[in-house]
Amino acid sequence: AREHAAHFAHPNATVDPPLLFEPPAPGSYELPPISWVEDHMLVAEDGGPAPLPGLGSAQVGVVSFIYRGCGDASGCPLALAVLRRLDRELAKWPELAAQVRLATVSFDPEHDTPERMSELRELMQPRGDWRFLTAASERALRPVMQDFGQDAVRLATAEGEPSALLRHVLKVFLVDGTGAVRNVYSAGFLDWRILLNDIRTVQAAR
Incomplete structure (x- = not known):
């Protein structure tokens, strides 16, 4: 567990690898709805109810699903590092930042209690509207996972008992104020520069 936690202890990880292509200028392309x-209704880090995406009509949301026990540096820790950098960049665009909400949702509510999500907030030190959510139970979370198309399977121990590890594919979702998913980012495509351009593109088309 200590090894897994270490991945979350360094939110300043390098998230500026060279892009393999030159992203098009914001507003020069379209992002039609995918789904x-x-x-x-989920649970916020303070224990209160929190809607997801819960956006206003003029807002756009970036939703990531993680769990704090993830030990894959190219998985949940990467998503957190990229969103943290995006949060910092959005702070340079106050008018745009006011229209953007980041949401990090745990798909391991058994272990990621509101208290642990609150600890994650303290670690990330958000400058904008970045929410850290969990659920009352795995059963309560299931409809959310199905709606977004996010899978997570709990692995078994050598004795056949449920372990604390989950097998999942990293996905981050760009959602507009109507509930339309405008883009989905996997590990090989997740970059704060692409996210920022896409956010600006969606907002420019309103």
């Missing part, structure tokens, strides 16, 4: 998600 649609509904609002779901």
